[in-house]
Amino acid sequence: MRLKSWRPIILKDFRLRVIRENLRTLISLAVDAEISRLNEKEDLYRQRRINHRQTPSQWRRELSIYDKKESIMKTLNSSILRCSEGSTCKSREIMPLTQDILTLDKDMVWNPLLRHWICINCYNFYYKSESAKRRLEEFLKQDDLQ
Numbered sequence: 001m002r003l004k005s006w007r008p009i010i011l012k013d014f015r016l017r018v019i020r021e022n023l024r025t026l027i028s029l030a031v032d033a034e035i036s037r038l039n040e041k042e043d044l045y046r047q048r049r050i051n052h053r054q055t056p057s058q059w060r061r062e063l064s065i066y067d068k069k070e071s072i073m074k075t076l077n078s079s080i081l082r083c084s085e086g087s088t089c090k091s092r093e094i095m096p097l098t099q100d101i102l103t104l105d106k107d108m109v110w111n112p113l114l115r116h117w118i119c120i121n122c123y124n125f126y127y128k129s130e131s132a133k134r135r136l137e138e139f140l141k142q143d144d145l146q
Contacts, residue, residue, distance in 0.1 A: 024081050
């Protein structure tokens with residue numbers, strides 16, 4: 001997403017909130033299924049490698065599977081399905097759930113400085129004030145200079 005400003009996505013209509021949660025759940029289940037399928041394939045190639053029966057083309061396919069899994073996980077972590085604050089997510093304090101289902105029903109805010117989504121609870125705690133946003137921007141500029 002190429003937005004240059006903080007963009008909250010807040011739904012007030014109950015029906016739309018239910019639809020959003022259901023869509024996020026479906027996408028999350030599809031991602032889990034795909035990762036499980038790739039894990040099974042990777043395990044087969046790994047067993048062949050351990051038994052010293054793997055050809056070079058199978059080795060390349062195993063690496064390709066690993067790259068696909070890594071790409072999916074990277075995309076998932078920066079998607080609107082999860083709060084990118086991870087273990088420091090403030091929604092975790094309200095409801096101690098796993099990261100996969102913690103923010104499926106939450107309103108999210110686009111953080112243009114870090115280019116990821118955060119839940120509304122983290123936004124209110126970490127970035128609500130303009131001074132906090134400025135500090136983050138200054139920190140990122142200093143990091144770019146080094």
